[in-house]
Amino acid sequence: MSASEIFKTLGLNEDNSGVFAGEWFDATGEEIEVINPTTGEALAAVTMASLDDYERVMESSVETFERWRLLPAPKRGQYVRALGDALRENIEPLGALVTLEMGKILPEGVGEVQEMVDICDFAVGLSRQLYGNTMASERPNHRMYEHWHPLGPVGVISAFNFPVAVWSWNSTIAAVCGDTVVWKPSERTPLTSIAVTKIAQRVMAGSGFEGVFNLVVGDGKTIGNQMNHDVRLPLISATGSCNMGRIVGPAVAQRMGRSLLELGGNNAIIVMDDADLELAVRASLFSAVGTAGQRCTSLRRLLVHSAIADKMVSRLTEAYQQIPIGDPMAEGTLMGPVIGEAAVTQMMEALEIAREQGARIVTGGNRLDRDGFFVEPTIVLVSKEAAITQQETFAPILWVIEFDTLEEAISVQNGVTQGLSSAIFTESIRTAERFLSDVGSDCGLANVNIGTSGAEIGGAFGGEKETGGGREAGSDAWKAYMRRQTTTINWGDDLPLAQGIEFG
Secondary structure, three states: OOHHHHHHHHOOOOEEEOEEOOOEOOOOOOEEEEEOOOOOOEEEEEEOOOHHHHHHHHHHHHHHHHHHOOOOHHHHHHHHHHHHHHHHHOHHHHHHHHHHHHOOOHHHHHHHHHHHHHHHHHHHHHOOOOOOOEEOOOOOOEEEEEEEEEOOOEEEEOOOOOOOHHHHHHHHHHHHOOOOEEEEOOOOOHHHHHHHHHHHHHHHOOOOOOOOEEEEOOOHHHHHHHHHOOOOOOEEEEEOOHHHHHHHHHHHHHOOOEEEEEOOOOEEEEEOOOOOHHHHHHHHHHHHHHHHHOOOOOEEEEEEEOOOHHHHHHHHHHHHOOOOEOOOOOOOOOEOOOOOHHHHHHHHHHHHHHHHOOOEEEEOOOEOOOOOOOEOOEEEEOOOOOHHHHOOOOOOEEEEEEEOOHHHHHHHHHOOOEEOEEEEEOOOHHHHHHHHOOOOOOOOEEEEOOOOOOOOOOOEEOOEEOOOOOOEEOOOHHHHHEEEEEEEEEOOOOOOOHHHOOOO
16 A cells, blocks of 8 residues: 555645644744655654644533533543544555554554454443442431543653554543543644544544544644643643653653653563573564664563573574564564654664673664664663663663573562563463562563563553553543542431531
């Protein structure tokens, strides 16, 4: 499927407006070119929002919220069901657009759209399960319970590596909770956000609630900063780097707003001496190389027991050297490009620092001599003291560190500032349970005999420490998009006070 065919199917043009506020209107900000990372050439142009455009979007979102929150949650769920059906009908062209614009291989692009469909299904069921607790009152003839209310317009700031899935995690659940959504996507991947918003527009057309799913394409300094300080957005859900979180979190907290932060991950897999090496190699390969190492859950550090380190590294090196690298749209390709020139530079600088710290490159380490932004997936042997392993390098670099005991491995794994995803490979139930215990992994995600990537939407997704502490998607993550009210009703004819207080 060519770019022009994808554009035609999804209603895109060579020049696109990046603003939707219940209806499309011409943006008045700067124009940017969207670059295809596979070729380095421009795909299309998008006009970003100005601050005046942003104000129009916010007015639409606030006005729609006043009416949308009054619609019963199961009715709101029916609109999300229709959105899921519309995404399902467009799964192939949308997946191809994700691949074209972001560079992940086509099966991953289609998989990302499938994730949107899945979260729509989840949210529809959730629309009938926004439960609150009933508590026993200590006062006679009183009933006490929790009541959950819509929160308000929700700001969603998403990153380039999952240009549509992260929006769906937030927007579908926020919508069934009674909130409207203002979406600021990465300016590196705005075409997918425009395409998805066009699909949502068709779903909501004629409903009277056209302003539920709003879009404002813009940069962080202008639009992102405005959202962070806007009291009309009681919640900002932001996905990006730890450095971005240090900007968003304090700004939102300053105005007493809420922030849901999904930030960096310096993820590790521990491979014990009793591990199934076949499973460990396959899981490490996908976790480290999938999406060219540009997932927040990508494997960065492989901690291998010294008794099997040579064998594990040998098998993994052999697998790395057979990875088909190239056009992510082509069948059989397993790794596409990184997002841009800056990502290539960051990877090469990290490898140079690693060499200075005594590391040895086992395989990879080079930029490929071709158009676009292609690099070799790289395995590097390092000591656990190497400072370079403390930082998250958003590229397909795998730091391999040897250890002798489980306690040592857990200490190294937890000894970084990020805390997103972790995994262990072992055949011992005692080892697995220790890894999952209070003295084990300190990450938000902990897996046994599977890799660090590929979380399902049924479980709450997020991490601890500098990863931000946010939770999205499954479990009870919906509570972030609502406000809790404790209600007490006195159905008697007396006025007893709590704690047995006598007054008057």
